[in-house]
Amino acid sequence: MRLVQLGWVCALLAAGCGGKGVSAVDAGGLGDTGPAVDAGAVGDAGAADAAAVDVPSADVSSADVPSADVPAQPVASPTWAEHVAPILYNTCVGCHRAGEIGPFPLVSYEDARNVAPLMRRVTAERSMPPTVVNATGACQNYRSDVRRLTDAEIATIGRWVEQGTPQGDPRRAPPLPPSPSGLTEADVRLDIGTTYMPNASRTDDYRCFIADPGITEDRYVTAFEVIPGEPRVVHHVIVYSLPNATAQQAAERQDAQDTTPGYECFGGPGVDGSMPLAIWAPGGVVTRFPRNTGLLANAGRKVVIQVHYNLAGGSLPDRTRVNLLTARAVTAQGFLVPYRPDRVELPPRMTEAVASDVLDLGNLQGLPQVFVYGVAPHMHTLGRTLRVDVLRNDERHCLVDVPRWDFHWQQIAFYDQPFTVRRGDRVSIRCSYDTTSRSAVTRWGEGTQDEMCLNYFYITPFRAPN
Ligand code: HEC
Numbered sequence: 001m002r003l004v005q006l007g008w009v010c011a012l013l014a015a016g017c018g019g020k021g022v023s024a025v026d027a028g029g030l031g032d033t034g035p036a037v038d039a040g041a042v043g044d045a046g047a048a049d050a051a052a053v054d055v056p057s058a059d060v061s062s063a064d065v066p067s068a069d070v071p072a073q074p075v076a077s078p079t080w081a082e083h084v085a086p087i088l089y090n091t092c093v094g095c096h097r098a099g100e101i102g103p104f105p106l107v108s109y110e111d112a113r114n115v116a117p118l119m120r121r122v123t124a125e126r127s128m129p130p131t132v133v134n135a136t137g138a139c140q141n142y143r144s145d146v147r148r149l150t151d152a153e154i155a156t157i158g159r160w161v162e163q164g165t166p167q168g169d170p171r172r173a174p175p176l177p178p179s180p181s182g183l184t185e186a187d188v189r190l191d192i193g194t195t196y197m198p199n200a201s202r203t204d205d206y207r208c209f210i211a212d213p214g215i216t217e218d219r220y221v222t223a224f225e226v227i228p229g230e231p232r233v234v235h236h237v238i239v240y241s242l243p244n245a246t247a248q249q250a251a252e253r254q255d256a257q258d259t260t261p262g263y264e265c266f267g268g269p270g271v272d273g274s275m276p277l278a279i280w281a282p283g284g285v286v287t288r289f290p291r292n293t294g295l296l297a298n299a300g301r302k303v304v305i306q307v308h309y310n311l312a313g314g315s316l317p318d319r320t321r322v323n324l325l326t327a328r329a330v331t332a333q334g335f336l337v338p339y340r341p342d343r344v345e346l347p348p349r350m351t352e353a354v355a356s357d358v359l360d361l362g363n364l365q366g367l368p369q370v371f372v373y374g375v376a377p378h379m380h381t382l383g384r385t386l387r388v389d390v391l392r393n394d395e396r397h398c399l400v401d402v403p404r405w406d407f408h409w410q411q412i413a414f415y416d417q418p419f420t421v422r423r424g425d426r427v428s429i430r431c432s433y434d435t436t437s438r439s440a441v442t443r444w445g446e447g448t449q450d451e452m453c454l455n456y457f458y459i460t461p462f463r464a465p466n
Pocket of ligand 1: 088091092093094095096101102103115118119122123128129130147149281282284
């Protein structure tokens with residue numbers, strides 16, 4: 001059964017309306033296909049209970065996002081100290097500083113000057129910062145932890161380069177933002193259980209490690225952080241739930257069959273029913289789910305930490321850690337609900353092969369509306385663009401737009417305000433691919449040679465108080 005084809009409302013049914021055990025959320029690949037995401041009874045915790053539960057209290061807008069003053073208008077005669085450094089410190093040095101994944105620092109004046117033309121190009125084409133969702137404001141407004149440059153900032157960098165990269169008075173440069181302190185209040189600390197030497201005979205090594213969070217009662221993950229053991233090789237990390245015994249056994253079987261630590265896995269953990277609990281790309285520090293919401297972590301279950309190692313620069317040993325902040329309850333349970341077209345079947349040798357669908361959400365299983373707080377698009381390596389719209393009467397509301405997909409930069413991007421999806425809405429999804437490198441039809445699947453057209457929505461059945 002592929003409830004996802006009918007839309008993510010069915011997943012919500014499993015969650016909010018039907019209570020325990022309503023079957024079959026087809027997680028469609030990041031989590032594989034399969035039965036029984038037992039999302040539990042969300043409906044219990046209404047807003048009225050807010051005072052009685054231990055809810056996360058961190059303020060997202062101020063968390064982990066350095067804020068230097070950046071002007072709204074492009075500057076006519078920009079200098080590094082006054083105009084360019086603030087942009088780089090806000091948006092780039094999280095990765096482009098010593099010990100982080102960026103291939104060179106962008107901290108000093110010389111750092112910036114040395115790569116100035118390249119910097120102008122990658123910012124103008126919006127390939128840096130590497131945010132895959134269109135966060136320009138044309139399709140939803142995103143929270144401040146989704147990195148983006150404004151048109152004015154891009155123009156300022158461009159002019160600074162054209163005008164010969166003037167330094168200005170270095171005393172006027174802002175202070176370098178401190179390295180963020182991390183999720184110091186985390187209550188679950190996991191690691192991959194070993195020091196793993198990625199397989200250097202390939203460029204990309206996708207590895208799944210089973211870890212035990214030691215959770216003895218159902219808890220809700222409200223924030224997470226990933227601490228790559230070796231930032232130069234860890235390219236992204238996804239933590240998946242193993243929500244039932246069957247899923248856990250399936251993962252343990254693969255682990256046992258693989259002679260090196262963990263097991264090989266590409267698109268997802270390769271077991272049924274598993275769902276992401278955390279999605280992390282480099283430079284991401286602490287990710288907090290929207291206030292008063294969180295994802296269920298089932299009592300007594302292990303999780304899979306999937307690490308994608310990129311070994312273009314050689315292999316180095318790694319021991320990645322993941323920290324979670326959990327709460328006993330939340331006022332509105334969050335769900336990462338997959339949404340995908342019915343069929344993905346891509347002819348070879350095309351510069352633009354397309355998978356698309358329009359799906360009716362039906363009656364929202366009795367709910368008048370659900371709240372979409374964020375998106376996590378997913379395709380494999382042929383993917384180029386992805387877009388999801390809500391169609392309501394004659395209106396079209398964009399929910400996620402990916403103008404230039406990059407498999408290496410996956411993340412959950414949260415809106416600054418939830419979008420309300422109403423009963424009767426229809427939802428369209430369209431993905432495009434470049435299949436010129438293929439000689440046969442490419443279909444939906446987990447493998448490196450398969451494709452996906454998938455977006456996870458982070459939704460709640462109630463609007464969480466914030
Ligand atoms: C999330 C981490 C991250 C952030 C944020 C980031 N970069 Fe990068 N950057 C990288 C990585 C990693 C590479 C190496 C190429 C790759 O893997 O995509 C890179 C490569 C580059 C390059 C070289 C591109 C090339 O074609 O060789 C430039 C220039 C650059 N970044 C500039 C910037 C600027 C300017 C910003 C801020 C506006 C920025 N980056 C923000 C991670 C980041």
